[in-house]
Structure formats: structure tokens, C-alpha cells
Amino acid sequence: MSPTSTAKPVDSSASPSAAGGSSVGGAADAPVLPSLAANPAVRAAIDAILKELRAAQATITGARPASADGAATMAQWVSRTEAVRGRAPFYPYLGTGLGNGALVQLVDGSVKWDMIEGIGVHMFGHGDAEMVEAALVASLSDLLMQGHLQFNADSTAFAEFLVAEASRSSAIKHCFVSNSGCMVNEAALKVCQQKTNAAPRVIAFQDCFMGRSTTMTQIGDGPAYRQGVALNVQVDYMPFYEPELGSRSTEMTLWHLRQVLDRYPKHHSCFVMELVQGEGGFNVAPREFFLPLIELCRDRGVPVWIDEVQTFGRTPTMFAFEGLDLGRFADVVTMGKMSQACACLFTEAMNPKPGLLAGTFTASTAAFHVGMRALSKLKSGGFYGAQGRIAKLHEAFRTRAEALVRKHPQWFPAVPLPFGRSTTKVIGGIGGMMRLTPFGGDKERISALLKNMFEDGIITLGCGHGPYHVRFLPPIGVMKPEHFDAVFEILERSLARSS
Ligand SMILES: Cc1ncc(COP(=O)(O)O)c(C=O)c1O
Secondary structure, eight states: HHHHHHHOOOGGSSTTTTSSSSOOOOGSOSSHHHHHHHHHHHHHHHHHHHHHHHHHTTTTOSSSSSTTHHHHHHHHHHHHHHHHHOOOOSOOOOOEEEBBTEEEETTTTEEESSHHHHHTTTTTTSOOOHHHHHHHHHHTTTOSSSOOOOOHHHHHHHHHHHHHHHTSSSSSEEEEEEEEEEHHHHHHHHHHHHHHOOEEEEETTTTTOOSHHHHHHHHHSOOOGTTOOOOOOEEEEEEEOOOTHHHHHHHHHHHHHHHHHHHHHTOOEEEEEEEOOOOTTTBBHHHHHHHHHHHHHHHTTOOEEEETTTTTTTTTSSSSSTTTTTTOOSSEEEEOOGGEEEEEEEGGGGOOOOTTTTOSOBBBBHHHHHHHHHHHHHHTTSSSSTTTTHHHHHHHHHHHHHHHHHHHHGSOOOOOOOOEEOOOEEEETTTTEEEEOHHHOOOHHHHHHHHHHHHHHHHOOOOOOSSOEEEEEOOTTTTOHHHHHHHHHHHHHHHHHHH
């Protein structure tokens, strides 16, 4: 079946009524793009473009090494990149612009399995026909970049969609859109600070990551990311959940939290929490861990801000707070990445005074349309729930990872933990956030492995601050369980030459 035959002409999904909001108005003031997209001449042109795209993609069917002269081409591009940026890219990754699902072609002619997709952005992989179609329609818009002053109906429909999804199990009512996770985190902090009369301190979990602004690099628990930054943010870090310690871990964190709340009464603007830590190591925790912490914050009037920039869309529920049944406690939620445009969502009680939140840009029209298309597909495409596609993909990852560990136990020794403890759990994560911990979580060995995996045909990244892990953020929208066979075959080779 042609991918376009199932595709909606942009904006039934982007229409306010589909988003659960109120209608924009009568026909005269309705968004023009849906009818333009349905226009037979426009449709024929889009179909012709997509046909050419599919033909070009047909050559991309599996991982392959660089072509004979590919290394020299890549070296040239890497050196141009290094010259203009002032530093070498993390991987010698420069794409040609062509990809097919979870596979991407680089300028050296190599094709690789993309298991990181821009750190969680390209949920539908590379060159997905429906996403391309949404972007083509968006390109017909009078505005390619939208802003807080001047925007089109699709911008409001996008925000309505997010509020409708979030408010299924929370009191979230409003949405501020911006173009990076960091910027919506800045918005969230301001909202929390205004609500608490400029309370100067922030509570966060150890190993958290929040973005790269001067403030977010200070809240984020990574010294390397704030080298040379003048420190002016006061953060109290709480230990994250340690599964090996079970309820003792909850008691310890609660004890720390009570201490700082007693030590600095009315000095905290928020407790910001990732419900699954992303950069910090794909660490998960049960509801019983978060609940007493949240309840204590509520007792003391400290707003709860849930940072879902990395988790949004990826766990077996669209928002991770739904899966943990914590939505009703969320005062502020931030999200981004796969949605293409990022958002700070908040309750009515947190709605700030005019002037606090604005900006020239919200996001590009393409981001709104591709984001809406991706989210609508995720919502209705059987992705969520215990038997959903995301849960099944996680299971497929685990099954293959377990087989690998059984076959090569020498690559997976026990992982050292603080206070002389250790764990034999070397497979972890949840949903579309998957991790594997070879070599006892040793940083140098895992860094070498990542480079070898890249050369061999898999793009991933590390996560964690010790132990370190190999993290997988596969493009859930297009990844099939059987694709992991090819990925694990390469991974086994890479591990063999890294051990
Ligand atoms: C939990 C979390 N918050 C915030 C951010 C920052 O988002 P961005 O890189 O889009 O600014 C990230 C990015 O990885 C993240 O994982």
C-alpha cells in the first residue's frame, strides 16, 4: 500500500476539533492549509515527490560499510565541520539527507542503524513518507517560522493537542511552546519562581540533565557541562532511586528532602524531576518512590515540575506521569524532542502574569505539522499500553539482550555500585528507552565500544555518570522487533572487538 494512501491530508489531525479543543470558527476563518493540501493538483504533486523519494530509498535496505572513496569524502566534511564549529563532531556523522526508516545513509556511502535518532527526536526514523508529506504541506504556509506575536491556527491546534493529552490524567490546562527543551525548562523555572515569590532554591535529582542554558547547566548534575560558568543557582540534589535498596532508597531520599525543606523553609521554587532519568542513565523508579516525595513537597507548598523532555512519547504511556499515576500532582510539565516543538505545560493555578513567557519564535510550521502527524499516529497507532508496540519493542530488545548476555557472560560482569555494592542487572530502561551495561559500566571501555559500534553500523550513545551504559533510543514509529536481529548481530561483533 502506498504510504500516502493512508495519510490524512494534513490537518484533520491538526484541526482544533480533532485536538479536543474548540472550533476556530466558520469556513471563512478556518485554516487554509487542509483544503490546499486536499487540492487535487497539490496532492498529485506531493504524490509524485513521494514516489521519487521511495525510489531513492529503495537502495537503503541494510547496514553497509563506506564506499571505496567514502572515507576521504567523510574526512573532508568532518574537517570542514571542525573548522566552522571550532571542534570535531562527536561521531564522523554527516548525513546525505537520505534514509529509510531506522537506516540512514552518510556521506561516506555507509548505511547505519540509527538507534539514537538525534537523541530521541526522529521517532519515525529517516524519510518517513507521512512526515515528509506533512512537511511538504507545511511548506505551503505563508509563515515558515511562527512566533508568539504572529502565528497560525496550526500553532494553537498543536498546543491544544498537548493539553488534551496531558489533561487526561492531570490538571494541566495551558501550554507555552518554544523551540528547545532547554527553553521550555527555562519557562518552567520562571513559572515556578513567580508562583513562589521568587524562591531562590531548586530541588533536583542527582544525575539529572536539564539543557544547556547557564541556569539549566547549573541545575543539571554534570560538572563538565558547566565548566567556566559563573555559578549563581542554588540547587539541592536528592539521591535517585536505587532498585537494589528498595524501600530503603525511598526512606533515604525522603530524609534528605525533609532536611533541605527544614533547612531552607519557603526557599524552594520547585522540585524538578525526570520520572525516568535520561542522560543520567535510563534509571527507573516505582510510584512508591516518587509519591512520598511529592506529597511532602505539596505539604510545604513546593511546586512539582516533571521534566518529560526525554521521556515524552517513549514510555508505554504518552506521558510517563500517566504510567506512574502521578499526573494529578504535576504543577508543571515540560516535554519536547519527538514532538518537534517543545512545550511547557502548567495548571491554571500556575498560569503566570503577562510578560513572563514569550519569544520571537515558537517553532517552524513544519515542526508543528510533522509534530502533529507524529503524535496523532502515536496516539492512534497502537503504540501505548502493556501490549502496545512500544512495550513489545522493549520486550524484543530485552529478549535479544538476554540471549547475548547468556552467550557471552564474560562481557557482562557485575556492575559496581556505591558503598561496595554491585548489581548483575545489565539490561534496563523502559519502553523506547533501552540500555545495556557491558564491561561493568566502565567509561573508557564503553566509549571505545560506542566508536566501534558506529564504525560497524549502529549509532547509539552512552548514558549514566558511573556506571555508564549503552543507550538505545530507536525510532519506535518505524522500528520492528525483527530489526533488532540485524542490530544485535552487529553489536555482538563490536563487543567482540572491544573486549
Ligand atoms: C530531561 C531533559 N531535559 C531537558 C533537555 C534539554 O533539551 P534540549 O536539548 O532540546 O534543549 C534534555 C535533552 O536531552 C533532557 O533529556
